[in-house]
Amino acid sequence: MAEAAAFYILAALILGFGVLVITAKSAVHCILFLVADFLCVAALYVSLQAQFLAVIQVLVYAGGIMVLYLFVVMLVNLKRPPEAHSDPRRLGFLGLLMSVAVLVELALIVVTRWARPAAAGSGLSPDNVRQIGRALYTDYLIPFELASFLLLVAMVGAIILAKREL
Amino acid sequence: MVETVIVPLIMIVMVIVAVLTTVMYMVLLERKVQAWVQVRLGPMRVGHHGLLQPIADVLKLFLKEDITPARADRWVFTLAPILVLVPALIAFAVIPLSRDLTLFGLKFPGQIADVNVGLLYIISVASIGIYGIILGGWSSNSKYPLLASLRSSAQLISYEIAVTMTLVTVIMLAGTLSMVGIVNAQLQKGWWFAFMQPVAFFIYFVGALAETNRAPFDLPEAEQELVAGFHTEYSGMRFAFFFLAEYTNMIVVSCVATTLFLGGWLAPFPNVPWLSFLGYVPGWVWFILKTFGFLYVFLWVRATLPRYRYDQLMRLGWKWLIPLAILNVVMTGLVKVLV
Numbered sequence: 093m094a095e096a097a098a099f100y101i102l103a104a105l106i107l108g109f110g111v112l113v114i115t116a117k118s119a120v121h122c123i124l125f126l127v128a129d130f131l132c133v134a135a136l137y138v139s140l141q142a143q144f145l146a147v148i149q150v151l152v153y154a155g156g157i158m159v160l161y162l163f164v165v166m167l168v169n170l171k172r173p174p175e176a177h178s179d180p181r182r183l184g185f186l187g188l189l190m191s192v193a194v195l196v197e198l199a200l201i202v203v204t205r206w207a208r209p210a211a212a213g214s215g216l217s218p219d220n221v222r223q224i225g226r227a228l229y230t231d232y233l234i235p236f237e238l239a240s241f242l243l244l245v246a247m248v249g250a251i252i253l254a255k256r257e258l
Numbered sequence: 259m260v261e262t263v264i265v266p267l268i269m270i271v272m273v274i275v276a277v278l279t280t281v282m283y284m285v286l287l288e289r290k291v292q293a294w295v296q297v298r299l300g301p302m303r304v305g306h307h308g309l310l311q312p313i314a315d316v317l318k319l320f321l322k323e324d325i326t327p328a329r330a331d332r333w334v335f336t337l338a339p340i341l342v343l344v345p346a347l348i349a350f351a352v353i354p355l356s357r358d359l360t361l362f363g364l365k366f367p368g369q370i371a372d373v374n375v376g377l378l379y380i381i382s383v384a385s386i387g388i389y390g391i392i393l394g395g396w397s398s399n400s401k402y403p404l405l406a407s408l409r410s411s412a413q414l415i416s417y418e419i420a421v422t423m424t425l426v427t428v429i430m431l432a433g434t435l436s437m438v439g440i441v442n443a444q445l446q447k448g449w450w451f452a453f454m455q456p457v458a459f460f461i462y463f464v465g466a467l468a469e470t471n472r473a474p475f476d477l478p479e480a481e482q483e484l485v486a487g488f489h490t491e492y493s494g495m496r497f498a499f500f501f502l503a504e505y506t507n508m509i510v511v512s513c514v515a516t517t518l519f520l521g522g523w524l525a526p527f528p529n530v531p532w533l534s535f536l537g538y539v540p541g542w543v544w545f546i547l548k549t550f551g552f553l554y555v556f557l558w559v560r561a562t563l564p565r566y567r568y569d570q571l572m573r574l575g576w577k578w579l580i581p582l583a584i585l586n587v588v589m590t591g592l593v594k595v596l597v
Contacts, residue, residue, distance in 0.1 A: 155385025
């Protein structure tokens, strides 16, 4: 009962902050609402007994990546671009089309069987870190190595782009 | 119901009152210790030997006019001090202050919450605290605070990496992320982790000095003695928040160092049987003694060492501390596997 209440409150907050992200006028406010969004998502992870994931969400996503976004937004003085296509009826129609597409996707995931994501394994014990570590280094080793390789390539690219003389 | 709600509530109130009082008296202690190092006396007039000076400071900050710059972003300007102080305070929720006690028939656990990822929780709220600094500088709508806040936050995120690497070595030794588990691991192994990992302890200490913007890494802060800092446009209660947050961060970092490296609430030499009479002293007394020892070294270092220039500071963090910390992780792993 309390879990259901927590879930609905958190879900309302997440959706509310999401709407505020796209309707905020100042870019920095957008980022702050997104950070608040991520904190609520972390709370949702805690309610699902995935404490490690919650903490990593705050530490890496809200506390690392969004800080870099904030740096960029603060230092790049964003003015509104010239209004290219601001026909409200056309924008409204396109928006409606996109939302119908997403709704169909969600309905397919819920109703049919072939669009469903893989079933979750056994429940999470309080030993979150050990379970995730074990899974990451045995079953999912190749995606893990590929992801770290991708990060290395991104770092090397950033250094090459930013350095003046090599 | 009592155990899950009332006891933590009592502990939260006790911890917050204790921390805020300690912060107020840390301000006085800093002035006194610096004064004694410089062969003078420090505040002596307010109260006996200056003991009521913090109360005078608090009253002054409460009563000052609260100015908001004209074109500052009002919401973010108000949010920034909160984003600096609240993460510093909520980090105390997982710090184990003593073994479990039973007072007045109620069972008090030694910490407010035993989270199974306690150490990562502290690091993650520390990274939320960085937002307050960036936003404080940006929302002031003025050049010098913006530059100072960017410098300060760049320093913080650089040294966060070295500090996190040293925490990884402690986790490798303890086998658990829970703070209570780390103290118990030190009890079981019989050694404080500072003796098993001296390099990590040293790197943690240097990183802690940088993380809290303390000398010799206080260039972002010294700028306001000279020109301005990220909280230059703040006055009155908002400035008090930034001030409180800085000293609370110092206390958090000292408490984490005590728990991870100095054995938390354990007595010294837990592995020597004929010293077990030290165990009669309550755990929280040892914890407070160790934390204050650490804080005193912070003040001592500030009074003694000159300041690093900003590029020297960044070079030290990236080119020396991070490789040293990574090397430490590798060596710890090798020793664990081979020995």
